[in-house]
Amino acid sequence: MIKSDRKLGATARPIIPKRGEKDFEPAPGGGSGLQLHILDRSRDAMFEALRAKRTISSKTISYGIWYPSIDRVHVTTARGIHFSAMGYSISRTAQDNCQSPPSKLPKRLELLPEEALYFIERGALFCYKSFSGGASLVDSSKHESQSQGAPMSVQQSFAEMIGREDLTLERYQVYAYLKRLGFILMRAEPPTPEYPVAPPVSLPPAKPQTGTRRLSELFSCLVPKVMSVARLFHRINWWRRLQLHQQKTTQDIFKALRFIPCGHTIPLYRPAIKSEPTSESSSPYKVLFHAYKPSTPFRKTAPPAPDFYVVVVDARTTPIPSLQELTALFGILPEMPLPPPRKRGVSAPAKPPGDSQPANVRPTTPKTAPHERSPPGLTTSRQPSSWSSSLWTFFQRLLSFLPSFHSVPSQRATSTFTPRKPNPFLALKTGKKTIVIAAVDAGSISFFRFGQGVFEEWPMI
């Protein structure tokens, strides 16, 4: 018997091997003696680290039972901090799985396959597979003396839990990768009605301006065809647009001169409308996980709005997302606040007063002061949904950006002595909506961030 293996407290931590500098190539003939020696040592260190076992104290381990019929793990003993953000409680009746006594457990803690697999892999959960024969369930307190089912190894869990409940290996890898970094992950689509999800996003309604909308539709029809300038001239009275006495600022003039509609509210031209519903439903680009930063105050019964929306695709089989797929993805996302600008000492718009921004642009009470500057009707029509639904920081930042950048006629006087504009490139790069796409190629994960830039709101003048 291996003594050190069973002895209490002999939970040898693996040591992550140091990489060291690589050589360019092995010396001719398979490498010099020194190279071979170093290679052997690196390999040994690597294999040694892999030999680490999942040992855990009996006081901290959790126990669970895997029910393949419902694709869930019932946690019979839940220990540890991780359960504050994983698993959900549900009441199961007898027919869901034949072993559970119907009246005894009104609500129980269950794990999705990826959650259970992650727990098992960490060595924090000992999972039994429920006997398919329907053997009687032992009282959960007696697991010390008798097993509640067939004990499952990590290998068996990989074989059985992946492929269940829409879980692919790629998805699990992304899940585990982010979990290891400390993120909190929830499924975007509840697999069961009891599964808690973030409140649905209240999307801004379609823009009410009928004139521009009609023009947009017209334009989206025109684009694929040969663009006929003459037809455009037919519809638009150019001279009305250049009645300069109405235009107060250069931005107003530019805005008036814009005859090609732009922005993400313009409906996409779809070459084949018939194939549209099928392509959308079968598209691999779907939000799978909601991710929360590790510092989020998280309550799993009422998850807040997520910080990231994660899509997982198999890089081997999935092509780059089409414009339609991206548009569909962005269509269900809320507008995100701008990231805080980098700390350079000067340009920090969302900061309390005291930095170098003038007081008239960055007021102490941002809720009232910008309203005095910009007509409230204009701002609300621009952002109909953000007032009600978004966070305070977003609110604050938006207000601080709006007066100096959007074409507000009354802003003309103040904008002249705004010393420093916020850098538009950060906003353009980040975009208002962001989605994270994880592409997994045979085990290696690459994360891509797609942002929906709003170029029409940040003119380069």
Place this chain on the structure above:
Amino acid sequence: MASNRLIPLRVSNKKAYVWDIDGETKGPHIATHSRPSDIATLRSSHRLCGVLTGTLPHLSQQNVFLGVPLLLMPEEVVLLVEKGLAILVDDQNAHHDPSAAEMEKWDSERLRGVEEQLALAEEHDAREALHPDRGMSEKAILKRKEREERKARGKANAHDPDQGVSTPVITESVPDPVESSRITPSHSSGATPARNLATSYTVHVPGASSTFEWYAPSIHSFTTLAAARDAGMWDYPETPAQRARCAVFRDLWEQGYFMGGGFKFGGEYLVYPGDPLRYHSHFVASVIESPAAPLRPMEIIAHGRLGTGTKKAHLLCEWSEEKKTVTYYSIEWAGFG
């Protein structure tokens, strides 16, 4: 070293894993230690690296170095099976339900392990009780004494005023757990730590299934790709593109190269002259599935750009199904001013 043993690739959901690590077999069978693990064999003898994808036990909050399972690229699997170096195991079906006798045996062995641990722990505790200060830092000893003193004083004030004189002397001179339990036998401060410690033992969550008697890989194994395909557990390569990838991978492997995934470098593979642990890769390889496949100039530019930027040359590997040969072209920036 290069044993003739076929490496079992555990296949589930059309993905092939390697789970076997040294010493993962049951405790008593120490003989298995002499053979290198499958992962080691794959890497050292067969020049195949795979990707480690599992959470490393005890270091489960990092992604720098991951643990088993080792996930193999489908091309690696095809190569291994075609060369007769590995067999495919249908892992979902290989896990049978244990019989009652097997369960009983497993449980009794587990309980025996627990008992052994508890016995060891008790022995350890007994030793510790004789020399309680051993292995403790000075600060900890001081703290402990202070705590004991406070407790003793509180107790003395509450119950037994005449004992209050003697306790400070005791706590300064004599090992306390033994002493305090002697002074106040009803109070369990001395006895509970030992018992608490004894009731906790180490649980071992098994990694590979090879320790289970009811795991039967041998009757669910396939030695050829065709057999595995007929069983519906493996279907790579299916398309001409996949066949081309396998052919290119095999050709490069036969020339002695190590291959890794090249997705992050805009190609199919990274080609290493030696083990990627120690050597940089020289090429990014992308596969062109047939001589008739189109290649846009933009791709050449992009590959050249990315390859040069990462100090690699880009390899265009063109597979010809008729001639069964791979033609290689490499792209590098010429570097004329």
